Amino acid sequence: MPLPAGIPIGFWRSVGSSINTFAVECTIDELAQKANLDPFVFRYNLISDSRRLAVLQAADNMSLWRKSLPAGHFWGVAMAEWNGTIVCEVAEVSQPTTTSLRVYRVACAVDCGQVINPNQAEAQMQGGIVHGLNAAMWGQITFTAGKANQRNFNNYRMIRMGEMPKITVQLVSSNNPPSGLGEPAVPPIAPALANAYSRLKGSRVRTLPFFPGATMGDL
Numbered sequence: 001m002p003l004p005a006g007i008p009i010g011f012w013r014s015v016g017s018s019i020n021t022f023a024v025e026c027t028i029d030e031l032a033q034k035a036n037l038d039p040f041v042f043r044y045n046l047i048s049d050s051r052r053l054a055v056l057q058a059a060d061n062m063s064l065w066r067k068s069l070p071a072g073h074f075w076g077v078a079m080a081e082w083n084g085t086i087v088c089e090v091a092e093v094s095q096p097t098t099t100s101l102r103v104y105r106v107a108c109a110v111d112c113g114q115v116i117n118p119n120q121a122e123a124q125m126q127g128g129i130v131h132g133l134n135a136a137m138w139g140q141i142t143f144t145a146g147k148a149n150q151r152n153f154n155n156y157r158m159i160r161m162g163e164m165p166k167i168t169v170q171l172v173s174s175n176n177p178p179s180g181l182g183e184p185a186v187p188p189i190a191p192a193l194a195n196a197y198s199r200l201k202g203s204r205v206r207t208l209p210f211f212p213g214a215t216m217g218d219l
Contacts, residue, residue, distance in 0.1 A: 025078035025191035058109035059088035076195030080187035084179030113176035128185025136190035
C-alpha cells in the first residue's frame with residue numbers, strides 16, 4: 001500500500017495521459033532528430049491507423065508557417081490520445097529571456113468523433129492548451145513546514161493576456177461517436193514546447209516546469 005502524501009491532493013486535468021504523453025512524445029521527437037528526419041515525416045513512417053494519420057495530416061497542413069519562421073523561432077509537434085479523442089499540436093516559440101519562452105502560435109488538430117457544438121469544442125481545446133501552457137512553463141507548488149508557499153497569484157506565475165499565443169483549432173471530420181473534449185488538449189502542449197525548445201537550445205528539458213520558482217514579477 002502506498003503511504004499517504006501528508007498533504008491534500010486534487011484532480012489533475014488529463015490525469016495520467018499528460019505524464020505519459022510527455023515521456024513518449026519527447027522520446028519520439030528525440031529519435032526523429034537522431035534519424036535526421038522531420039518530426040512529421042518520422043511520425044508518418046510510424047503510424048498506420050487512419051484516424052491518427054488524418055489528425056497528423058491536418059496538423060501538418062495547418063502549420064505550414066513552420067517552414068519559414070523568423071530567425072530565433074523554432075517549432076515542435078506532439079500527439080496524444082485521451083479517451084478516444086486524438087489530438088496533434090504544433091507550437092512556435094522563441095526565448096526572449098533566460099526565464100521565459102514566448103509562444104507565438106499553436107495549431108491544434110483534433111478528432112473527437114461527431115461534434116455536437118463546434119464553437120464549444122474549439123473553446124475547450126483553447127482552454128486546455130492554456131491550462132497546459134501554464135503547467136508546463138511555471139506550474140509548481142513548494143512547501144515549507146507543511147504549508148504551501150504559493151498561496152495567491154502574486155507569487156504564482158501564469159500566462160497573461162498579452163502573452164497568449166494565437167491558437168487555431170481544426171475539428172477533423174469523423175463518424176465515430178463523440179469522445180469528449182474536456183481533457184485531451186492538455187497532454188500534447190508540454191512535449192510540443194519541449195520539442196521546440198530542444199531545437200532552440202540544443203538540449204532537452206526532461207523535467208517540468210520549464211521555469212521553476214517563477215513569479216509574476218519575472219514578466
